[in-house]
Amino acid sequence: MKAFWSKSPPPEDTNAYEGSSEYRQSGQVSDSASGRPISLRGDYTVVFCGVDAASEFLDIEGLGSHERVLNEPRQVKEWVKSTPRDAVIAVESTGGYWRLLADLAYKSGRTVYLLSPRQVWAYRHSLGRRAKNDKMDARLIRDFIQSNHARLHPYEPWAEPWKTLRDTVRLRTRLARDRARIALRMRAFGMPPREIAKVTRGIKDQLIKLDKQIKAVIEELPEAKAVQSIKGIGPLTTAALIAVLKQIPLAHAAAFVAYIGLDLVICDSGKRTGKRRITSWGDVTLRSLFYLAGKSAARAPEWQPYVNKLKQRGMKPIQIHCALARRLARIAFALYHSGETFDLERFTKDHTQKEENAPSMLAMQT
Secondary structure, eight states: OOOOOSSSOOOTTOOOOTTOSEEOOTTEEEOTTTOOEEESSSOOOEEEEEEEEOSSEEEEESSSSOEEEESSHHHHHHHHHHSOTTOEEEEEOOTTTTHHHHHHHHHTTOEEEEEOHHHHHHHHHHTTOOOOOHHHHHHHHHHHHHHHGGGSOOOOOOOTTHHHHHHHHHHHHHHHHHHHHHHHHHHHTTOOHHHHHHHHHHHHHHHHHHHHHHHHHHTTOHHHHHHHTSTTOOHHHHHHHHHHHHHSOOOSHHHHHHHTTOSEEOOOBTTBOOOOEEOOOSOHHHHHHHHHHHHHHTTSGGGHHHHHHHHHTTOOHHHHHHHHHHHHHHHHHHHHHHOOOOOHHHHHHHHHHHHHHOGGGHHHHO
């Protein structure tokens, strides 16, 4: 793990002062005028900065007072230079407004954390906070990263060509969703099909162009053939999966399932067994693509024996689609690393053996 201490590491019992953005050792104080820490004996000091990003401004807490910086390259670069070299900067991933700060801070050697809005929301409610504004959000982000940075992974920009491939898939999926939404809205107002086709033709042409770009990229990747051998997985899902696995070194299939938010939430207490549901954390694009792949596989003859087993356990259609999506994600992860093509008979045999050996764990394996 990367060390955040500019000099000697802190003792195990070191605690942060309440309401402060710095860890301090005894003998170290802050300048009351600037709020910046001053070392009396050359001890370590780490500054934690929380940033609430918006389209025009960055609200920042952590250098002794609240700051508001224009969200444009020159101003952001100047602010990053004003921070200590070992500063820890956390920013909430709202839209794409965080990207400029995160990339500039990373290039300058600062440690950056990208927080999910869901994390920040949960932390705010865990503290019982009733008010919310940009300044309070920045302070909340600072306090969260100060307490939890040791359990999080620092931000690293995506490398090419995987960044472009991921962004192309995301753009394609969002354009397809917008096209369907526009068509439904026009149909609801009684517009004729010819007019609907005329309005959405430009989006359709762009979708065709993006599909050609994605196929051209994955045709050159040896892993693509193995992943697409699975019934229900097409070029979009394959491209999104390869982009993620090329960039992020996930150790095993369970980590990949958790990354895309298809892992199960366990909520048991005493004799009560809670209802299982997926976490819905992580990469929403990849999760949606695998769900659609599971929905497609549910209609394929090859998957009917497995689907029938899920139906016998009382699963509803959406639960079956999620179980299939989770299973497809595990298989795709394995084939990506092995390079083998999908063998349905081998899968059926292995799954039957696991079901016989551990029937009580089948719900966690599917």
